[in-house]
Amino acid sequence: MTRQGQGFVRHIELDSRVGTDRYPFSLPVVTHLAGMGRLDLDPGVTFLVGDNGSGKSTLVEALATAAGFNAEGGSRSFRFASRSSESDLGDHLTLCWNRRPRTGFFLRAESFYNVATEIERLDEGSGELLRAYGGRSLHERSHGQSFLDLVYHRFGPNGLYMLDEPEAALSVQGCLAMMVRFRELLRQGCQFVVATHSPILLAMPGARILQIETGGTIEQVEYEQAEPVALTRAFVNHPERFLDRMFADDA
Ligand SMILES: Nc1ncnc2c1ncn2[C@@H]1O[C@H](COP(=O)(O)OP(=O)(O)O)[C@@H](O)[C@H]1O
Ligand SMILES: [Mg+2]
Numbered sequence: 001m002t003r004q005g006q007g008f009v010r011h012i013e014l015d016s017r018v019g020t021d022r023y024p025f026s027l028p029v030v031t032h033l034a035g036m037g038r039l040d041l042d043p044g045v046t047f048l049v050g051d052n053g054s055g056k057s058t059l060v061e062a063l064a065t066a067a068g069f070n071a072e073g074g075s076r077s078f079r080f081a082s083r084s085s086e087s088d089l090g091d092h093l094t095l096c097w098n099r100r101p102r103t104g105f106f107l108r109a110e111s112f113y114n115v116a117t118e119i120e121r122l123d124e125g126s127g128e129l130l131r132a133y134g135g136r137s138l139h140e141r142s143h144g145q146s147f148l149d150l151v152y153h154r155f156g157p158n159g160l161y162m163l164d165e166p167e168a169a170l171s172v173q174g175c176l177a178m179m180v181r182f183r184e185l186l187r188q189g190c191q192f193v194v195a196t197h198s199p200i201l202l203a204m205p206g207a208r209i210l211q212i213e214t215g216g217t218i219e220q221v222e223y224e225q226a227e228p229v230a231l232t233r234a235f236v237n238h239p240e241r242f243l244d245r246m247f248a249d250d251a
Pocket of ligand 1 (some may be wrong): 051057059
């Protein structure tokens with residue numbers, strides 16, 4: 001048994017009257033979600049997969065803001081903003097809570113640099129806050145090392161973690177190290193919602209994989225059927241078949 005927690009967020013509901021023709025409400029996955037009524041989350045790990053542009057980041061960000069996290073990333077005490085591209089989907093999303101987490105973090109791979117800057121600013125040179133993140137400025141670590149510092153040092157028991165492509169900066173070894181930590185955190189009652197393209201992370205035992213299909217429907221799929229897994233496997237087994245087709249015009 002990997003997981004001990006009951007999860008914090010049982011399911012999410014999107015106001016079915018949100019239909020408009022502007023982003024984010026115009027996205028097929030958002031229309032689909034509004035039509036579904038509710039989407040159940042796993043008490044342990046829920047992965048969101050789907051092609052680029054399918055709406056994974058939009059959904060994770062909406063979940064994170066509805067849970068009270070800063071839209072650009074960080075813990076619930078972070079209130080900085082260096083851009084205003086976030087959508088207001090979170091305002092229309094209702095989270096159904098089992099109980100509230102003790103801690104948590106929203107990690108956006110794409111704006112992690114700004115989070116690292118904010119941590120430095122809040123630390124004010126005292127080193128106190130930095131200790132919670134491994135003791136060194138995340139700017140003095142490689143991108144991948146700083147992610148692992150975060151997950152190993154800052155993430156803790158009974159936490160709710162919303163992560164957008166946490167594998168972005170990680171080597172395969174780094175992904176494996178992250179999974180070992182995830183397993184430990186799951187045993188300590190944590191819940192994760194993770195948008196990912198990683199066929200490695202998706203192998204977390206017991207995880208629920210929700211795949212955004214072309215057209216915006218959300219389907220629960222098994223590991224082998226998840227597109228990052230099936231496509232990576234097909235490619236790695238026979239790269240030449242893909243390359244021949246992709247570069248057919250070169251001859
Ligand atoms: N701030 C924004 N304003 C308008 N359109 C956006 C904005 N952010 C993302 N989009 C569009 O919404 C779609 C889904 O984006 P996103 O959620 O980032 O996809 P994913 O994370 O699955 O790659 C994309 O077509 C993208 O261009
Ligand atoms: Mg994204």
